[in-house]
Amino acid sequence: MRSFSYERAASPGAAAAAAASTANAKFIAGGTNLLDLMKLEIETPAHLIDVNDLALDRIEETADGGLRIGALVRNTELAADARVRRDYGVLSRALLAGASGQLRNKATTAGNLLQRTRCPYFYDTNLPCNKRKPGSGCAAIGGFGRQHAVVGASEACIATHPSDMAVAMRVLDAVVETVRPDGTTRSIPIAELHRLPGDSPEIETVLQPGELITAVVLPRPVGGTQAYRKVRDRASYAFALVSVAAIVQPDGTGRVALGGVAHKPWRVEAADAELPRGAKAVTARLLGDAKPTKDNAYKLPLAERTLAAVLRDPRA
Amino acid sequence: MQISGRLELSRRHLLIVGAASLAASSIATPLPAAAQPARTGAPVMTRVSFDVNGETHQLELDTRTTLLDALREHLHLTGTKKGCDHGQCGACTVIVDGRRINSCLTLAVMHQGDEITTIEGLGTPDGLHPLQAAFVEHDGYQCGYCTPGQICSAVAVLAEVKAGIPSHVTADLNAPVRLTNAELRERMSGNICRCGAYSNIAEAISEVAGRSA
Numbered sequence: 271m272r273s274f275s276y277e278r279a280a281s282p283g284a285a286a287a288a289a290a291s292t293a294n295a296k297f298i299a300g301g302t303n304l305l306d307l308m309k310l311e312i313e314t315p316a317h318l319i320d321v322n323d324l325a326l327d328r329i330e331e332t333a334d335g336g337l338r339i340g341a342l343v344r345n346t347e348l349a350a351d352a353r354v355r356r357d358y359g360v361l362s363r364a365l366l367a368g369a370s371g372q373l374r375n376k377a378t379t380a381g382n383l384l385q386r387t388r389c390p391y392f393y394d395t396n397l398p399c400n401k402r403k404p405g406s407g408c409a410a411i412g413g414f415g416r417q418h419a420v421v422g423a424s425e426a427c428i429a430t431h432p433s434d435m436a437v438a439m440r441v442l443d444a445v446v447e448t449v450r451p452d453g454t455t456r457s458i459p460i461a462e463l464h465r466l467p468g469d470s471p472e473i474e475t476v477l478q479p480g481e482l483i484t485a486v487v488l489p490r491p492v493g494g495t496q497a498y499r500k501v502r503d504r505a506s507y508a509f510a511l512v513s514v515a516a517i518v519q520p521d522g523t524g525r526v527a528l529g530g531v532a533h534k535p536w537r538v539e540a541a542d543a544e545l546p547r548g549a550k551a552v553t554a555r556l557l558g559d560a561k562p563t564k565d566n567a568y569k570l571p572l573a574e575r576t577l578a579a580v581l582r583d584p585r586a
Numbered sequence: 587m588q589i590s591g592r593l594e595l596s597r598r599h600l601l602i603v604g605a606a607s608l609a610a611s612s613i614a615t616p617l618p619a620a621a622q623p624a625r626t627g628a629p630v631m632t633r634v635s636f637d638v639n640g641e642t643h644q645l646e647l648d649t650r651t652t653l654l655d656a657l658r659e660h661l662h663l664t665g666t667k668k669g670c671d672h673g674q675c676g677a678c679t680v681i682v683d684g685r686r687i688n689s690c691l692t693l694a695v696m697h698q699g700d701e702i703t704t705i706e707g708l709g710t711p712d713g714l715h716p717l718q719a720a721f722v723e724h725d726g727y728q729c730g731y732c733t734p735g736q737i738c739s740a741v742a743v744l745a746e747v748k749a750g751i752p753s754h755v756t757a758d759l760n761a762p763v764r765l766t767n768a769e770l771r772e773r774m775s776g777n778i779c780r781c782g783a784y785s786n787i788a789e790a791i792s793e794v795a796g797r798s799a
Binding site: 355 | 627628629630632648649650652671672673674675679685686687688691692693695696739742743746749750751752753756759760771772773774775776
């Protein structure tokens with residue numbers, strides 16, 4: 271690990287200002303992804319700004335009946351919150367499908383959204399990776415690619431976003447609140463937070479340098495039956511090969527988002543309208559532009575069948 | 587010579603197979619856990635104090651020091667183990683302010699004022715914690731390297747169930763949680779036992795859970 275200086279920020283605005291005015295600075299909250307990458311020198315910050323004192327660890331009801339989730343609310347607390355369990359079951363389910371008990375106790379709401387989009391070649395510092403070293407090439411393309419993206423990928427990067435929570439946030443139309451180094455705030459719909467890789471896969475979100483997530487807001491509950499089903503190589507503590515977040519209303523309408531298939535949580539609003547026609551119609555729209563390889567082509571039928579299973583038994 | 591050559595070939599084959607399975611691993615960390623020296627920049631020292639097993643400690647540490655290394659290398663509490671050093675194996679599990687965490691994936695300097703419990707704080711050789719006694723009784727280990735992490739994790743799991751925190755396998759999110767075998771196995775999935783003592787570990791935890799229920 272490279273050496274770094276360290277400070278504890280006293281306010282969100284001060285944290286954002288410090289991050290913008292200090293060379294090569296990074297925020298640290300739970301630290302479970304950042305420290306993992308710093309040990310491998312994939313991340314090499316010269317300065318860490320610890321944001322854990324910022325009192326952003328509360329879940330509050332909003333004026334219009336939704337929830338404002340503080341950026342520092344731990345994944346365990348968010349999944350266990352009675353309001354989330356009752357009104358946003360897909361979010362509890364997604365959180366509980368991710369990582370391990372130890373990691374969920376540390377990982378924060380904002381940190382979960384900002385964990386690196388990654389693949390095994392990103393971690394292998396002996397091989398080229400445009401995300402780790404822009405312009406060096408992509409070892410995953412033509413490599414061992416059964417975990418990689420089938421849709422929205424580019425010639426530069428085929429990694430998938432690993433978060434389960436973010437897929438549920440996407441299907442719930444969550445909004446991310448931030449503070450910028452100049453003290454101004456803004457709201458970013460979750461759909462716009464993460465970028466597709468294009469020719470700059472090292473830039474994963476639309477956040478500006480120093481911009482700090484302070485909260486994630488859930489709109490008022492939409493009801494329906496909510497489910498998150500994750501298919502993986504082992505029963506627990508593994509990334510998704512494919513996951514489905516779904517909210518299905520009694521009349522058969524609803525919303526669907528997929529995890530494990532793209533560089534970001536994957537939802538196509540036009541596909542939601544196909545729900546009454548079944549899983550095949552939905553996935554045809556969701557994955558119509560897919561360009562799978564022979565290694566990961568299995569993800570297309572897997573997504574369709576996983577959605578079919580969810581629609582047959584949404585509570586599972 | 588010929589035998590040696592054939593051995594090399596098969597070793598090479600093994601390495602190739604090994605690399606492929608690493609690439610396939612869903613949480614990939616192809617590098618070994620060995621600590622690497624910093625290549626640039628002078629160490630930055632900082633002070634931190636926290637309680638470990640009821641005793642306050644003040645330390646001056648390189649900012650890079652993980653909580654795990656502070657416990658083992660500076661406080662000489664070597665019960666907490668370093669396995670993968672990347673949060674995948676759970677051998678380093680300790681309880682901080684009542685929550686189990688991977689001590690390898692957190693910086694010591696981030697724990698100012700925290701209360702940390704390690705395996706040394708749960709019981710003593712003459713006064714074992716009920717879970718320590720149950721692991722002995724049920725032979726919940728073989729080499730024992732993962733055991734301190736398993737026990738710290740299990741102590742926290744029982745508290746999490748008592749607090750009504752649901753898991754991936756909880757059938758009804760809005761009903762009380764019961765510690766079934768499936769619940770226990772799901773909740774302990776962040777603790778790997780390379781010897782495969784899982785069934786005995788599950789029996790040890792179930793026995794204590796049943797007793798305290």
